[in-house]
Amino acid sequence: MAVPLKLREERQNVPCFAVPIKAARLSAGLTLTGPDGSRRHASDRGQQVARGKSTVREDRRDALLALLAGRPIVLVGMMGAGKTTVGRRLAAQLGRRFVDSDEEIEKAAGMSIEDIFATHGEADFRAGEVRVIARLLRDPDLVLGTGGGAFINPETRALVKSTAVSVWIKADFELLYNRVSRRGNRPLLKTADPRDTLRKLIEKRYPIYGEADVTIVSTDAPHDAVAGDIVDALVAFLGRQQQREDAAHGE
Structure with missing residues (x-):
């Protein structure tokens, strides 16, 4: 009989991830003389293009933050899709903080996801997962990366739909398998034929992931x-x- 899973419900300090900014290096370049005798640096054009791109990125960021009005962004998808890595980059671009729900579950339970599955079973893990995600979604200005099965749970899915904006990061089978096969900490793939197991998970989960707001x-x-x-x-x-x-409001 599985041992009930107990989670510490106190508020966790969530780290803020940021992408280091490397100092820009400008080449010496050339000084060019125009027909009218004016002089300009050869790198000026490149700097203007860079400033233009930076302005576009900032405008997109500001537009998104205004539309979100503080709502969390929740990333869903299969294991190996890149939710954590992309989520950190996304949070850095938006000036938000990134949280990985699996990491928060491990903190609350005091054990790894793999050990939770082995000791308590998947049903208890999913119940704890809902509680942790519900707590995290109370915080505004969040980018949340979730485990592969989180959005499949109807209770978690309803919670995400009512409080956040969801993004499905979709990947094909070979890309996913190449990524997850490098690591041995995927409890659901500890089977005699992990490739077949992954295919079956994709067949089951992709229609549900398709309910996300954006793909x-x-x-x-x-x-x-x-x-x-x-x-x-x-x-x-x-x-x-x-x-x-x-x-709808006649504006």
């Missing part, structure tokens, strides 16, 4: 680029949502 396809692109795609997709989704609400 982003995960590739081997840089994580900052994927985070940027999420920002664009959320601005488009929330912008349309705002337009519908304004129309």
